[in-house]
Structures are given as structure tokens and as C-alpha cells.
Amino acid sequence: MRGGLMVLEQIRTDNRVQIVLGLLTGIVFGFLLQKGGVTDYGVIIGQLLLTDFTVVKVMLSAVLIGMIGIYAMKSAGLVRLHCRVGSVGATVIGGLIFGAGFAILGYCPGTAAGAVGSGALDAAIGMVGIALGAGIFARLYPRLNRSILNYGTFPADTIPELVGIRAGIIVIVVAILIAGFLYMLTVLGF
Numbered sequence: 001m002r003g004g005l006m007v008l009e010q011i012r013t014d015n016r017v018q019i020v021l022g023l024l025t026g027i028v029f030g031f032l033l034q035k036g037g038v039t040d041y042g043v044i045i046g047q048l049l050l051t052d053f054t055v056v057k058v059m060l061s062a063v064l065i066g067m068i069g070i071y072a073m074k075s076a077g078l079v080r081l082h083c084r085v086g087s088v089g090a091t092v093i094g095g096l097i098f099g100a101g102f103a104i105l106g107y108c109p110g111t112a113a114g115a116v117g118s119g120a121l122d123a124a125i126g127m128v129g130i131a132l133g134a135g136i137f138a139r140l141y142p143r144l145n146r147s148i149l150n151y152g153t154f155p156a157d158t159i160p161e162l163v164g165i166r167a168g169i170i171v172i173v174v175a176i177l178i179a180g181f182l183y184m185l186t187v188l189g190f
Contacts (some may be wrong), residue, residue, distance in 0.1 A: 030114040039114035040169040064178045071171045088152030
């Protein structure tokens with residue numbers, strides 16, 4: 001196991017390797033989004049109209065796998081978590097920006113990028129808007145960070161810290177809840 005840790009430390013310090021791994025991960029992520037059907041505008045609109053739950057199924061499956069995977073890697077000492085302090089202000093601003101963009105475009109940033117890879121022109125135009133919006137936010141960030149983004153700082157960085165329960169127990173409980181909800185969606189024909 002020690003050799004694996006040394007390789008991970010080398011990756012953490014090599015910017016080129018990180019860029020290549022990030023690009024490859026992004027390509028795989030986009031491919032999986034496309035294969036899961038969530039880059040299709042009709043599927044996304046169906047989710048918003050509560051007639052097609054493909055997006056929820058894909059997202060919850062990703063959360064389930066990611067949660068278990070990160071917990072297992074953290075327990076094995078393969079990853080270090082870097083939590084950023086959250087706040088009500090940042091959550092509200094982020095939610096409003098995300099929601100407005102989603103309502104206007106019909107895609108979230110990830111599904112828009114995947115749709116561009118599938119040849120969707122509307123998503124490509126939307127990606128320009130996403131880039132412009134990110135630039136505007138970056139320009140306003142120093143001012144926002146001094147004011148609204150830090151309003152109402154959360155009392156803890158993670159759910160286990162917040163509720164005072166070990167992370168492994170939270171992972172098990174949430175995994176059971178997600179698996180049960182996914183099963184219920186399947187049984188109900190969604």
C-alpha cells in the first residue's frame with residue numbers, strides 16, 4: 001500500500017498529470033452522462049415536469065457510488081478531504097444563479113457540456129453564457145466574499161460533524177435511504 005501512497009503524492013504535486021487526469025475524468029464523466037441519457041433536453045425537461053426521473057436516478061446513483069468510494073478511499077488513507085466552510089449567503093446566491101441558468105438554458109453545466117459533446121447547438125450557445133456568467137462572478141467575487149457570501153456561516157463543515165455521528169454510520173444510513181428511494185422509483189415505474 002505504501003507504493004500506492006507515494007504515487008498519489010507524486011500526482012498531487014505534478015500539475016501536468018493533474019491536468020491530463022482532469023481531462024480524462026471529464027471525458028469519462030461526459031460519456032457517462034450521455035449514456036445515462038441526461039444530456040437530452042427532453043429528459044431534463046421531463047425531470048422538471050416530474051414525468052421522467054432519469055436525471056434523479058443518475059444523480060442519486062452517482063452520489064451513492066461517490067459517497068461510498070470517497071469514504072472507502074479516505075478510510076484507506078488514499079485521499080484527503082478539503083472542505084470549504086459553507087454559508088447561507090453562498091448557498092442562496094449559488095442556488096439562484098444555478099436555478100436561473102437551468103431555467104433559461106434547460107441544462108445544468110455538466111449536462112450542457114455533455115450535450116455539446118453530443119452535438120447540441122443550444123447547449124454550445126449556453127456554454128458561452130456559462131463562461132460569461134463565471135467571468136462576471138469571478139470579477140464580483142472579492143466584493144461578494146466580503147459581504148453576502150459569508151453571511152450565516154454553517155456550524156459544521158460536514159454532516160457527520162454537524163450531527164455528531166461517525167461518518168461510516170452516516171454513509172450506511174444515507175446509502176440505505178438512496179437505495180430504497182431508487183428501488184421505490186423503479187417499482188412505481190418512474
